[in-house]
Amino acid sequence: MSLEFEVSNTAESGGRRGELTLPHGVVQTPVFMPVGTAATVKAVPQSLLEEIGAGGKGAQIILANTYHLYLRPGHELVRRMGGVHRFMSWDRPMLTDSGGFQVFSLSSLRKVTTEGVEFRSHLDGSKHFFSPEHSMDVQIALGADIAMVFDECVETPATWERTRESMGLTHAWAQRSKDHFDAHQHLRPWGPEFDGKTQAQFGIVQGGMYADLRQESAERLVAMDFPGYAIGGLAVGEPRDVTREMIARTLEHLPKDKPRYVMGVGYPDEIEEYARMGVDMMDCVLPTRAGRHGLLFTSEGRLNIKKKDYAEDQGPIDATCSCMVCGRYTRAYLRHLFASGEPLSAVLNSIHNLAFYLDTMERVRNTLALT
């Protein structure tokens, strides 16, 4: 068993209330997944991450980035430490991306062939090569519950022809990813308590901003029969109605009984909207990255904590929020921490923003269960 997915209710909008069972635990969907790039959700201690959000239930599943962990501390080291769960002391479900997006967005001097991608590390300029097979080797060494196929992320904007060509490469790589992944599952670094369980692998639909290519890509991947499907290549600068349109047109061609994951989105209203359209999983660095920059999400919109307006504001970030930050600290204090460059600023801002995201999804789940 790698993954079980059960939809208990589907709303008229297409939104689904579901339950995703993974080797490391059960995830209520739709779900938002905090990003733990280097095996740490930036600035947030795991003990608090386990308690964030409504009811103190914490994050259900988090992400780690294959590209970052491959470069530092190295996937073989993580494997020797027992895999990424044990390495970072997080025993709930995890997902790793394929490294593709980071190779295309962070590294320099890329050379793409049908074989794979040669690139230089953003850390020290050293030369590396990622192929679908190598990405799978790395992801198996990390040992997250869900791994992603290695895909090419086309530059944006791109013509229909260029996008279709890139998509073709992505599909070939998806099949190679699948073959290599299935053949090497015995190498995952899990203890005997996980005997009989394996990592799951999701395919990634590409196709840029072209609905016909999205359909073609979805159909090709569905034919390969993955246990779950991601929609990639969105939220890369296109207008929001295009993002929504591409998601809608792709969802039509994905099986209803498998989880659907939109990668790298978004603002709170976006994750709510996409969840109501039938997206089951989403991830984004926004809550933590914005938090580090003093941007806080609230039920009344965004709030920039560095503003002078908040210097003597004795209220919490959000009066309707039940998170540990809103329960204890004033806007005045949080502004002071940010203005003073105090490390606690990133900790508390990140915790609030993550709680806001998790609570948003909890609320969506509750309404989807009823409709």
Add this chain to the structure above:
Amino acid sequence: MSLEFEVSNTAESGGRRGELTLPHGVVQTPVFMPVGTAATVKAVPQSLLEEIGAGGKGAQIILANTYHLYLRPGHELVRRMGGVHRFMSWDRPMLTDSGGFQVFSLSSLRKVTTEGVEFRSHLDGSKHFFSPEHSMDVQIALGADIAMVFDECVETPATWERTRESMGLTHAWAQRSKDHFDAHQHLRPWGPEFDGKTQAQFGIVQGGMYADLRQESAERLVAMDFPGYAIGGLAVGEPRDVTREMIARTLEHLPKDKPRYVMGVGYPDEIEEYARMGVDMMDCVLPTRAGRHGLLFTSEGRLNIKKKDYAEDQGPIDATCSCMVCGRYTRAYLRHLFASGEPLSAVLNSIHNLAFYLDTMERVRNTLALT
């Protein structure tokens, strides 16, 4: 009532097991006080600070720095926010220093007169003036349980003559600090639940590295009758046996029934040694500052987490430590966080080091109670 102090046992070494009752709570002594410079113990959430150390009892009392809070966010703002306790959401005892040490160590272009010190902010170069009276106004606005007199910190090394001259100024300032503090206690920003309670003010013994001057300074301050006494001007670069000697020679001249506080020390073995000599209170930035630089304190000595030796070390920082970091994370993971510049590194390292300091004092208290 500003302060009650009771010694329950005194060891042959001079070390005392005591209890210090302050408006915001009871402190078991000898005690180590974590430093919360800008109304935050750097990188540590208050909720974790309340749980740090053996038995999960947390820090009993913390410091905040008058100089830093005066400059940012400003003491009048803190007063309007209800004082430093409410501002930072910390309801246990607190102590503020006088700002003197920072004026002399951090700021530039100082001009000292008998009236006070003119200096420029290390933040923006703006010009400011601190007198004993002004330091008291600031400390009353902050409203910690214990305030310190404003003293001159003589440069080091300094001749006997220069030290004696400076000490004379410190004594005059101590009397002015006391008069102004007593006359303005009604301005402290405490709620009605603290009616009948006032802030306490400690005198500071100076005298550099000269035992005769230390004696003279102690006698002068004791004659002014403070509820507690600090020993200042130590740990400023002198050899450790000189520090110890100066503490020993000063303690002889301080009343046994009042708390004695050595400012700004030290390494774990130092705070243990001084506590066993009869020092009741100590503070130091070392556990948090060293933590941010990857230096960890353990029962087997210091450990530099950035060392390659720890890259695959699955053990905790200290196998005998019961802190939340040692209970959960490996040296390998902590090294990875440090090497990757992750903000969680400072959080976890600081928590462990503070726990180690608090546990050290807990152990000393336990032995002092028995002897």
